[in-house]
Amino acid sequence: MPINIIIADDHSMIRKGIKLILKTTFGYHNIIEVGSCVDLMSELRKKECTHLLLDIIFPDGTALEIIPNIINLFPDIKIMMFTMQSPVVYGDVFKQYGIHSYLPKSLNEEQTISHLRKFFNNEPILTSNELLLPKNPFSSLSPRELEVLHYILNSHQTKTISDFLNLRMSTISTLKKRIFEKTRTENLTQLLELANLYDINF
């Protein structure tokens, strides 16, 4: 079956860069670029996609919100997370969704190509080395909590978050409380500082 790739990232330069690498190093030419969750869902429905390179943060939401949908609608699709977020925090969450490939944006060209090669060869990339990384206070957060964390760090109010995620306000409040408890912080300022310290992007 021919390889059809979608690159989903909100930065056009990053999309083009990966596209060029895929063309020149791997010879793949069926590559579609999208810059938002909405566009991604739309392209997925148009043509059968075999491989998806997926960033986490988009202008209109986060990957966490649409991954369950994607996996339901397109169970055969192979997904590799392509992000600046730490695998220590998000790795477990994505494993829960059956996603075992992770491409940090911090890698150099050789490492990036090597990760991509493993992805297209169906080899898992999250190795046990990553599990030996120092304990990160955000790594104990559940997928839902990570979704809410993203909005909290962007200073959104409970009402707005409940609208975005389609959850009740009481649920959001409970999730918020749990986030503060698990990270041992008391307010947004402390949470922001902690997020900065552990390189959590938002």
Add this chain to the structure above:
Amino acid sequence: MYTLAITEKQVNILTQSLLILSSAIAIYFIIGYTVKKLIVRQKILKILIERRTREIQQKNEELEKNNLIKTRLISIISHDLITPLKYIHFTSKSLLENKATLDEETIDEMMTEVMNSSKELELISTNILNWIKYQNENRRLIKEEFDLHAIVNQIFSIFRGIAKQKDIALINEFNTDMILYQYMEPIRIVLYNLTLNAMNFTEKGSITVSGGKTTKGILIKVKDQGVGMSPEQIENIQSEQFIVSSINVDKRKGNGLGYLIIKDLLKLVDAKFVIKSKKNKGTMVTILLPV
């Protein structure tokens, strides 16, 4: 002839009593005076302490706000500057290594992206630098005489290349023979950011800067024919919070840096701003600088 029946002894006692009495009275007044002076001094000290405490509280609030902005900047710099730069490098290197085998269409596509992205990065970096420079105490609150029409022209010249590409007209309708006596730097940075926003969120059409002196102060309007903002977005921006999030920006990327800087600087010079916008029609931002 009468003789006073007072003995010498009695005179002595009287004199001594008088002396003691006057000393007591004197001491009473001295003590009273000193106590009053101490009470007044204490009151003055109390006022001074209250004033100092308020100053420290204000400084504290400002430091907290700056800290918040710094945290945001760190995230923006790593996500929106460093990673794209890395990919500019990857792409250029790849193009160089593969130019013999690549088709022209791909080469054009990649080169165009490098050209656009590097310009974008230049603008973001300039913005951040300007904001950081302006946090320096000494530069802050100095009013100077300047010609706003000329400043707008300067700003437009930075964007002329991109405007031409996108088919956007930059129109400077600000009063030409007006010399303002205002805080030039903050106003320049705010106008730069408003123009940048207008450029980023307008597909084609025009961006117009207009305004002049009114009785209430100096009015500056930046109007575009871009994608506009929803009422929620406007409320989000005009709220008390410093951090303006970029989500819900209609599939467009935005890191909220522009309004972060705009709000900070406008507050610094005591100016107010109002946003009026209609989705897909355009946006108008009006700034009022106090006299």
